[in-house]
Each structure stands twice: as C-alpha cells, then as structure tokens.
Amino acid sequence: MQIPEVPIALITALVQAAEGRRLALVGGAVRDLLLHHQHRDPWRGLPDLDLVVEGRAMELVERLPARLPPGSRCGFREHGSFGTVEVELQLPDAETWLLDVASARQELYPSPAENPLVSPGSLDDDLARRDFSVNAIALVLGAGSDGVVLLDPHHGQQDLAARRLRLLHANSLVDDPTRLIRAARYAARLCFELDPSAEQQARRVLQAWPWGWRPGALAQLVPAALGTRLRMELELLLEREPWLVALDRLQAWGGLVLLDPGLQRNRRWRLALLRATRWELPLLPVLIACAEDPVALAQRLQVPHRHQRWLKGVVQLRRHAAALPVEQLHGWTPAQWTAWIEQQPDPEHVVPLVLACGGLLRRPLLRWWLRWRHVQSATTAQELLASGLRPGPAIGERLRQLRAERLRDLECR
Template identity: 50%
Template sequence: MPPSGLVAVLASLPGVSAGLLEALRRAAVASGAVHCALVGGTVRDLLLHRSGLVPWSGVPDLDLVVEGDLQALVGCLADQLEPQRLSRSQWHDSFGTVSLTLDGISLDLARARQESYPAPAENPVVRPGTLASDLVRRDFSINAMALDLISDVLIDPHGGQAALQARSLVFLHAASVADDPTRVIRAARYSARLGLDLSADSRTQLATTLSSWPWPAWNGGGVVPPALSTRLRMELDRLLNHEPWGEAFDRLSCWGAMPLVDEGLQLDPRRRRRLRRAQRLGLPLMPAWLAAASQPLVVAQRLQIPGQQQRWLAGLETLQRWLQDDAPPASASPSVWTQALEQGDWPAQSVALLICLNHPHWRMLWRWWARWRTVQSPVTAKELMAAGWTAGPELGGELRRRRFQCLDLR
C-alpha cells in the first residue's frame, strides 16, 4: 500500500510537530515494532479536516497503538531524545499502556490488544494482539482507522473513510451494542459534534438489541452489571459536559434509544427547556435530566451519580407529594410559603429541580428560590441582645418573626 502523505499533513497542522512524529517513527523502527500507529479521534479528525468537512481544532493528546515491544520503543525514545523533550513517562502495567509528554504534547501509547466480552455489558477480557485485532475493538468504523508512522500508510479495514464521506456512523459488528450499550451514547456524542447519523443497519441493530435486552427486569429493581452502570454514567457525563447536549439528546430520542437509561425519558418534550433552566439556576445537568425519568431516584442509583445529587432527587419525590397533599394555597403569604418550604424534609436543590420541571406551583417555588430564602431579619441577634434579649429559643423565634414580617412587607 503506497504512503498516504497524511503524516506530513498532520505535521503541518497546529498542535503537532514534524519532530515529534519523526521521533516516534525512529524509536519504533529502532525497537523493531511492526506498527506504531496513531488511532482514534486524531485520524478521524485529520481526514475530516483534509476533506473540508470540519475545521481543525487541534489535538489535546495523541493515542498510539504499538504492535511490538512497547517498553523497548519507549527505551529507544528516551535514548534518542534530550531529557527536556521527554518530560514525563508513566507506566500503567495493568493496562499495558504508558503516558508520555513529548515536546509538550500528551501521548498515550498502548500495546496492541484483542478483547472478548464474557457476558453482554460486562467489562471485556483483554489480551495481547495485533493492530488489526486492536482496531476491531473500536466502536465505529470511523474510529477504527490507523495511521502507521513507520510506513505512513492509512490502515482502514472497516470502511471508515467511506463512512465519513457518507456522514455515517456504522457499528463495527452485529454485536456492538449488545457487547457495550454505552456505544449508543457515544454515537449521540459524535453525531451531535460531527454532524453524523447512524446508518440504517446500525439503527436496526440498536432497535433489535434494545427490544431483546433485559431492561424490564432491571427497571423493576434487578441488578444491573456494575460495569455497565459506570460506563453509562461516564459517557453521559461527557455528553452533558463536553458536547452539544441538546442535539445529542435529540438524536437519542430520534433513534428510540432513551430506554437505555429509562423509558420515561423517551417522550420528554420539555427536555431542552428544563436543562436550560437548570443551567440558569446553577444546577448540574444530570439530575435535572433524570428528574423527568419514570423513577428518578432508581435511575440515579443505577447510574451511581453523586450521592448529593441522589439526595436532591429523593427530596424531589417528597416535595412533590407534599405539594399535592399539604402545600399552602397559592394565595398564602410569602412567610407562610417560606416557613413551609424550609421546614420540609428536602434540600433546597429539590425545589430548584421542581422549578425546572415546570410544576404548577413553579412561580411560588421560584420566588422562594430566587428571593425569599435570602431575606434575613432586619435586625441581627447581636442587636437584639444589646436591646435586652438573651440567647435561646425565644431569640431565634423573634429573629424568624421579624424575618417573616419583612418578607410579607415586600
């Protein structure tokens, strides 16, 4: 296969120097490696940029797969370079990887691997392999390409270039979703960021897998594989924190994929409005999104989101019941609403989540959240004590009385 010329193209772009790529090539050759290849997003984004489909955004780090002796390659690299160029070298023996900083660029080098899934959604069993077996571990054809620095050959065994030209996301094999359902969340992330869509065959695979997956048992309280829960939460965190989440969630809904998390999230017409309101209120997006689930707390526990956010969702359920059964009338004074809300067994953030859900009482809740809860007594405890009050419950009651009086005069 003739050289692709892509190494030179990459070296000409901001963020990667020709010297860095040449140093890696020389060390790979000296160590006797069969392949030392760039993989993943860098190769994909380089091809998209070369085709004029997306602008080049730089590379925060580079991922490489080595088919050969990784330790020998790193040793050759250290022998060839001045110490200031190779400023960090950290081995992760259990994963067969090493993290380097070369010329100020972060590199992650991994031995070529192969993997198998002992059961659907469990963590895979990983063994040494070839570059070809490493690429087949990937999620989509567009991420299963490699640019070999030794030969400057683009290795594309799964049609990644054609999928990019078709603006398509294609799962690598028929069990991709069953092996790792979090690939669906990743598909939504790439789709939103790069303007791609699932191919027809990939949509069929998604629908077939979801229809046969044992979600109902898990929704009823059965045990979800811990590995799946952790990976789902991580992918969702990336989607919410680093991607155009509105577009990504729209894609998941269009694909009928929301039952991957919870069926109640599939029909969620107020999703964008709710999450934008959460942003304005300073809330994390994850609990605001899950607030519309059929069982928000159950889903939050399944995904293992932070305990504090689980408490907000637990308080949300309590608050909703209270508003239905025992809340003051809408005509009640600010002090009555404030006292009732602040005596409740729920965090303040539960009130904010209910505002995001556009509850019928949301205006009253909004007034408490935005104004009433910050109002203090016009006199301080120190001033009252100077006037003859003594510390104790009576002093606290007088401070509350004056605070509520101030609220009702506003």
C-alpha cells in the same frame, strides 16, 4: 500525510522508541484529520494523541525519554492491569503534549454489557474492537515513503465520505449499549447520520433487551461498569457536545430508554435542560430529575452522592406537594410557604431542580427561589445580644420570628 501541530521530533522519537514494532495513531485524531484533509471540515484541534503499539506500551514509554531532544521533559503513569500509559511531555520551546499509549489488544465480552476480557493482540485486532468504522482507521507511523501508512480494514473512509456512523459488528450494542450514546455525541458534533444497519441494530437490540436488568431495576442488578460508562458518556454529551441535537437523535433512535422509559416517552427534558442552561444548573441532575424514577436512575449511573441527595429531595418535595390540601395551595402566605419550603431537604439545590422540570407549585417555588429566601431579619444577632438577649437557641428563634414578620410585611405591600 502531515499531522497538524505535531512536531516531527516527537513522531521521530516515538518511532525510534517502538524499535520496529508497529506504532499507530488511532481514534478520533485520525478521523478528524481525514475529515479536514479530504472533506474540508474545519480543523478541530489536537489536544492529545491516542497511540497503539504492538507489544507492551510501557516498554516503549520507558525508552522514549532517551529518544527525545535534549532539554525535553517527560513524565508518565500506567493505568490498568493491561498497561495503558498516560504520558505528559514537553519538547524544548514547545507546548506540553498529552499522549495515551496503549498496547494493541483484542477483547471478548463474556456476557452482554459486562467489562470485556482483554488479551494481547495485533494492531488489526485492536481496530476490530472499536465502536464505529470511522474510528477504526489508523495511521501507522514510520512506515511507507511518506513516513505514515493509512490502515483502514473496515472501510471507514467510505463512511467518512458518506458522513455516516456504522457499527463494526452485529453484536456491538449487545456488548456495550453505551455505544449508542456515543453515536449521538458524534452525530451531533460531526453532523453525521446513523447508518441504516446501525439504526436497525439499535431498534432490534432495544426491543430484545438482552441484558440482565431493566429500567427501574435495583442499582445492584446493573453491572457497575455499565452504570459508570453510561454516566461518563452522558457527562461528555452534556459538557462537550451540542446536547440538544445529541439527545434529540438518541430519542429518535429509541435510545433514551437505556436511561429511563419516561425520558424516552416525552420531551419534558428538553425545556428542563434549556432552563438549566439559563439558570446555570448542572445538567445531568436536571436530566435525571425528569425521569420516572430519579433516585433509581441516579443510583444506576453512580452519580456523586450530593447529586443523589438532591434527587431524593426532589422526589420527597414532589410527594409532599402532591399531598397538600387545595385550600393551602391557594391560601398560604409568603411566610407560610417559606416555612414549608425550608422544611424540605436541601431546598437551595432541590427547588431549582424541581422548577427546571416543571410541575406542581411552580409559582410559590419560583417566588421563594427568586425573592423570599433572600429576605432576612431586619435585626442582626449582634443587635439582639446588645439588647440584652442571652446567647442560645432563643437568638435563632427570635431571628426566625423577625424574618417571618418581614415576610408578612412583604405580603401586605
């Protein structure tokens, strides 16, 4: 089977550097290759290669430069204690290739959702630790009469033909619940369905909730590795996939409860994310802002600190808005609304998040964001200095007064 776009010289060099150890192309590249060749799916491209070798990956990578054609360039960096190696190389007159070369391994989860214990293993062990059968197919390089041999111990080709996502193990989601978010990603991108056994496992596991934390729990009670994996899967879903389809699927399976019960119960997030797309807002903070407890969810997911600040501001603005007397809601002027809104924390970022999610004060907040915040004093600081006003706090106070006057003029027109 030909691997589109991959130079023969690169495959030959990799096989030679393996020195007789089994070396295989694994993961999404094999899945997409089979979908393209056997099921006429459009070719989705091959930006990088995921390879697994029996033995130490670093040893293969260290031998690789000597096997490449003259004039090739090769750099690498090892990641993690078990030695996954990121390789960047360029053959003469060819594009740059990114390779992830990993040592074949086996995994044991000491407790649900914690990072697994990893030890050396065979290629078969490595395939058995993966998420879905369609991702547990390997192309063993340098073997067979055609130079490759297809290894499919978990019958992934049958699931490819049926366009279904089947989990490899009965405890797959107990070990790593983020696999359900990954299933939503694949389902949306590839037009696959979740296998009935996998959907049953999802509902059973979510009902049993075998993990030592609950939605709404303090961030420190959630395994840090799980929070990071949840955030990374969500980022990939929102940045690379048809996110509306993916989140619809995840909600249909009951999986949004992994993030927040409120997101699972309602569909407010749908309109919020559509608004965010139209307004060019970052999608993940908007999704989190639709949760019952945005701050706790942001902490559990370990989102960037600036996003956590915005979400704290969302909660504070909503709380302050709910406390406003009714007469103020209907009687305030643009100048009064502007003063109140700009006393809130980081309104430039907080207000659009609140608007995207809907709720209280939509009309004044929208007017402030679209119009009032752009109103400036008709007189500049330089002009005030030229008129004889001394430098200092008085300059700022006078500019605020002049701006408020323009806002009052705006109200009268």
